[in-house]
Amino acid sequence: MNSIELLNSEGPVMILEKNNDFFVLKNTKKRIIACLSKKEILDFILGDVSIFDSGDEIVWNYKNYPDSMKKEISLVMDFIG
Secondary structure (H helix, E strand, O other): OEEEEEEEOOOEEEEEEEOOOOEEEEEOOOOEEEEEOHHHHHHHHHOOOEEEEOOOOEEEEHHHOOHHHEOOHHHHHHHHO
């Protein structure tokens, strides 16, 4: 399984892992936040879609994070395929 850091702030904040049929979002503790299809992960990264992390009671909205924390979008898109 391949992975990429989507958000980093002096260490990984959100990691995206790629499986054959789906993507797995993990937090800094490497705990699963969500399992998503390609369309869902694209909506999360490119759109205004929030994901609720019930374990940490955090609402993740990718667009709300500063660009300085985000991996370059071209690298993310290449990873997603």
